[in-house]
Structure formats: structure tokens, C-alpha cells
Amino acid sequence: MPLVTTTIGALFVMRRGQSGPPLVCIHGAGGSARHWGLLLEPLAAVAQVYAVDLPGHGRSPAADGPITIAHYAQAISALHTALGLPPAIVLGHSMGGAIALQLAVDAPQMVAGLGLVGSAARLRVAPALLTGLAGDATARHEAITMLVHWLFSPAADPALIAEAAAEYAALDPAILLADLQACDGFDLRPQLAAIRCPALVVTGTDDKLTPPKLGAELAAGLGVAHHLLANVGHMPMLETPSQLSQRLRSWIKALAEEESLA
Template sequence: MYIQEHNELGYICTQWPIQPELPTLILIHGAGLNHAQWQAQLEGLRDSANVIALDLPGHSLSAHHEGEQSIAAYSQNIVELMEALALKQAILVGHSMGGAVCLEFATRYPERAQALVLLNTGAKLKVQPALLEQIRDNYPAYVDMMVQNTLTDGAAPEIVEPFADLLHQGDIESVVRDFEACNAFDRLDVLAEIQCPALVLSAELDQMTPPKYGQYLADQLDNSQFVVVEGAAHLSPMEHPDEVNQAITDFIDQLSRTYTRQTATA
């Protein structure tokens, strides 16, 4: 793994320099999280693609980045990183809030979105005011609540402990701004404009973004496929990495076959 930075925007990548013959995945974390949530994807997908796990402004490797924390601004950060890496297109992979960033990116910069992988997310992400109050007033209780509500009952300690540690790494004000950004996000009216291929992955037991959110996305996106990860909850990339990685690998292979056929008939 390689730790890199562009204008105080930090990221982890599996290959350096970027290998032009491979597709490039840009992994975008959820609210209050960071690149560490993607460890299993960085390891499991590295043979199939250039894999980049980005820290959005205010998070972990990008803690000193002074950029605005909003869904629109986050999508602009990704464009800036792609320009720095000379990437014309990329496959964007987003979890929860990261999925919202993917949808915003595809709406604003359609020519740069090769494809989307949308994990446990929706086109509108309403946040209850009580959650924001809890983050500010009792952060340890917020961490306990997130562990309980985003993992399956009886989740293994080797998942629970790293996830709780990851949550504790968050700066409280940055976490609040993330959830405020989610609360302001609503792209229900423009989904039909997104034309790039999309894989929508939902988790059967997800309490935060139930599978009906993913099904709606898949129904509205013209070029999409919908997969439910059985027995998984909201943190499926961490708790069920094999199933998530296999679905993403199959999607990448499908994109490659489609591109090969189109090139052969051009």
C-alpha cells in the first residue's frame, strides 16, 4: 500500500504509479469514517484494479484539508484528485454518504464517471436531529449506537473493535458536518439523468439504509443492476468483505467485457 497526498487530500493506493492498463476504483467512505473502512477492499481488489481509498476533507489523512464538507464539495475534491492523477475516468465506489458523493459526481461530471458502485445508500439521506445532538453531547454513546445499529447481532470482536476504534478517530465537528451534508442531500429528481453503468449493493439487514433504498436507486437508474448481500448489515464492506468484493469484481469484469465488445465492433 502507498500513502499519497494532493493538496492535503490524503489517500491510500494499491499501485504506484497508477497502472494505465487497469481500471481505477476510487473508494469513498461513509459519514464520520475514513479510508480504514476499506481495508478488505484494498487487499481483495488490488489484483483487479488500481484501488484508491480517499479520505475526504476533515478525515484522517485529510484532517488538515480546509475544504468545505458538503456532498457537492466532496465530489469536486474527487475531480481535483483525478486531474492530479491524469485520470480521465474512474469507477467510483461509495458507502452510505460516499454513495451520495458518487451520485452527485455522476450528475455534475458525467464524462468522468466510468461507472458507480453504490453500497448501502440512497438518493435522499434524511438524518434525525437527535443523532446530531447525540454526536455533540455524548460521543461515546453515539459510537455505541453506531456499533449496535450498523453491524449484525453477534458480530465478531475482530470486526467490532476496529470499527469502534475507527469511529473514535473522528473529529466531532467533522462528523456532525458529514451528517448535516447527508441530511441536505436529495437527488431523487435527477437519477434518470445518470447514464453510466451502476452496481447497487444493499444489505439484507441494513437498518440505516434498508434494501428498499437500493431497490429504488436500481429502478430509477437506467443502466443498473441490484444485488442484496444476504445476512449483512450497514457495514457490509467490513463485515462481509468476500461477498462485497466478489460482486464488485464481477461488475468490473462485466464492464471489461462490454468495453471489449464495443471496441471490436467500432
């Protein structure tokens, strides 16, 4: 595809897979569809995969309006409509999980299931990160160094950490700051009980940004099991793509079988 025209503007989408349920993949703050790259082919074995660059990220142009979780959810809704998809499984990482949750509240008819990786119903952000990213070049560098340090498990490949440091340093700092401010203002805890679709919650045991406690609270609020990945930080799709893809594929296959029986 690459660019899809929607009512909120063009969105870049990476597509894989020809059969199975539609699976819309949403990246986290400051990220892009590239973060799902190692999972695209494995997931394409069980789903039609659509990995999107949110407005102003990756290869998607910026859209008008404020940057909030609700507005990002509207962008995913617009993409779903533009693609003419049936109810889709929505897979979100971190901020992407918040967007998926918001979409399940705002447009439940579009959501057949929620895959939530390294996410939570309340995404508080360390004030030092927000202050640093809003500061001068030195403060921004220190904030990004702090963020990258928190993204990965101590067991992670140092090459991954170095690659992430270069990626986040090259970002427009205004986009990263706006994303993190959107996360900091997000709190869907009072509405979790209204979400009725199947869900999978996955957290790394070494996740410093959305630690296991928050994943457990999210799973409890949705009434589903909480799955932990041992010795993994906030970026399981990069740290342990095979383990994460296996868990996601098993869940998607089971969900598709249940839907077909229904």
C-alpha cells in the first residue's frame, strides 16, 4: 500500500499476509511501524497485518489538531474505515496500547480483540523526561539518554540500545514530547469495565516504563490473564521477537477459531 488516504490525512501502512483476521499494529511514543518489523512475517502466517505510522511519525505526514490519545484513536478509526476492514484485532505497544484501549471505548464495533504489549490503563511519565525534552539541546540529550536506558532490560543486546539511542536522537523532539505529554494525560481506568472484547496483556519482567504491576492492573481491569516475558524490558518486539510473536500467534489463532465457531 504504502500511503492510505483517510479523512484525517494520509497514513503510511506496511501490509503483510493474505488471510486470517485483520490485525492493526500501533507503535509507541516516538516510534514507527518499523518497531514491528521483526514480527510482521510471523504474524502474517495467522492474520492480515497492517502496521501503521501514526500521523507525524515515520513516513506519515503530520495531521491537523492536537496530539492526544483520543485523536490518535480517531486516526486509527479513519484508517480502519478507509481500508474497509471488518472488526479488527488491534495490537498496541505502550502508547499504542493506550490508543487501542481508547478505540475499544470509542468505536467498539471496530475492535474484535486487543493485544496490549508493555502498556497500561494509566500512562504516567516521569516529570524529568517531560522537562528535559522541553529544554535546550543538552537537556534533550540527557532526557533521551534516560529514556533509552529505561526502554531495555539489562540483558538486552547492547546493539539494540545503541540503535535506539540513534533513532530517538534523530526524532523531532517536539513529536516525542507531545507523545509523552499525551501519555501522561491518559487515564482509562474508570472505563476498563466497559471494554468487552477479548484481550491479551503482555509485559516484560524488566519493564521500567510500564512495570509488571501496571500490566497486572490492566489485565485485572479487563478480566484477562497477565502474561509475563522473563528478562525482557519495555521493547519485547525488539528484545525477544520470536517469543512475543509465538504468544501473539497462539492467541490470534485461538481468537479466530472462537469467532469462526460463533
